[in-house]
Amino acid sequence: MPAHAVISGIGRSAWARRLDDDAETLALTAVRAALDDAGLAASDVDAIYAYSGFEPVPLTRLTAELGVTRLRAYGEFPLGADAIPAAVQTAAALVATGEIRHAVLYRSIKKPPRPPAPPASAGAEAPPRPRSAPTHAPKPTPRPAPPAMSFLSPHGVVAPTVMFGLMADRYLTVTGTPVARFEDALAAIVIGQREAAAGTPHAILRDEPLTRAEYDASPLYADPLRRADLCLDHDGAAAIVVSAADAVDTRAGEPTARVLAAAAALRPGREPFAIGRDDLESLHHPAEIDPLFDRAGVTRARVRVAQLYDACSFMVLQQLEGFGFAPAQRAVDLVLDQGLGAASPLPVNTVGGNLAEAYVHGLNGFIEAVRQIRGTSARQVDDADVSFFGAPTGGAVILGR
């Protein structure tokens, strides 16, 4: 019988708006914490996976720093948080064939250092500026957009947030949802996730509750989305270890998170900044995830708790519909009628998600999915024996006990 995969370790560095440590230190700290959690040493690691296109610490560099003896598999996965299901899927398959026993996935985020502060006063050394000189130097020409963005950046489509605004506008058009009701749902998500963070000691926004009035006063960043609808942006790292179930010790007093099923997903036209698809209001559709539930041997109704990738609050609506937890075009109703909190039928983003807990590109959410299985969350859901993690392009992992 093929070996079954478990999530044997979860770990993180400090998470804060600014940290002095460099990315490499953060990554190493998180990976070592995850290995400690799994009861493993660096020499046990057979495989390392990273986020392609985002990760500042090269996989080869981390491998050298960690003190791995020999890698039997490695890889980098695109599409941001979809790297998580892709890496877990790959690791689980290699675990099943016996090629590897322990695989690490890591992600570190480190903002560039602040530019040096300008001198408080010009001082004696500063030469006097000639009266005829312009007050401001001519603005340097910005670097050209990369080829793939050359039909987007010149128009001001320069950040994922711009795409979120376009998708949200399209959602309003397609669903006919009144703006006021849409805002009620987004406010409920944002305020609810802030409340969840308030009960979570490690959450970045644990001490920053949000009132509805404050939500309404938050500036429109990408109409109809407000600043408060967007995820956190801070320094920190996180890591997980995927292992063969028979290669790790049973956890003392708590269940081990078993990988019931994991799958990457990418359909043409779904990549970030793709504008051509007619269902731009959606990220993905329930039928596409049905095979994953079949493989996991559970139905959606058996899912006790879900972590849905939330680069913005609107994405929670898209994910609820896309994974089939809400009927198509009815996520607003679900949020307003049932809520997503601890007492709701399906608690979502239980310790605040990317909006209020942390933003480690989905790994923070995946780690919470594991905690729920173990029964160690700061906001533990009762009998959380099936725990779902969903990524934006449609990749997902279903964990069980």
Next chain:
Amino acid sequence: MSDPIPPTITPRTAPFWAAAREGRVLIERCRSCSTPRLPVDVACPRCGATDADPVEISGRGRVFASTVIGYRAHPAIADWVPYTVALVDLDEGPRVAGRILDATSRLSAGTAVEPAFVPLDERSAVIAFRVAQ
């Protein structure tokens, strides 16, 4: 107001940008299935064929989606804020992104727009839009 962020101009895309500098909208049409596309796509998004012919179109179209950006999304265009950007289904072409120069709020899907050319340098201009009169 700052110039748009310039594109990377490749031999393949140079005719598009040069035509825009002359106030023309030049796209490609798949030689196999006639699907129009921007030169950003090497292969036809519908049939996968790589051969295409240049074709000049009016550049008029209708809004598919729009948003108003109210924060400094990129330092090079900080003085644009707030600006309206839309996805426009060209009447005779593909869906494209474009700034709507005369809009201060989101536009209803289906709003008719016409091209407005914002010169960048001697060899290129960015195709933006105005609400059609």
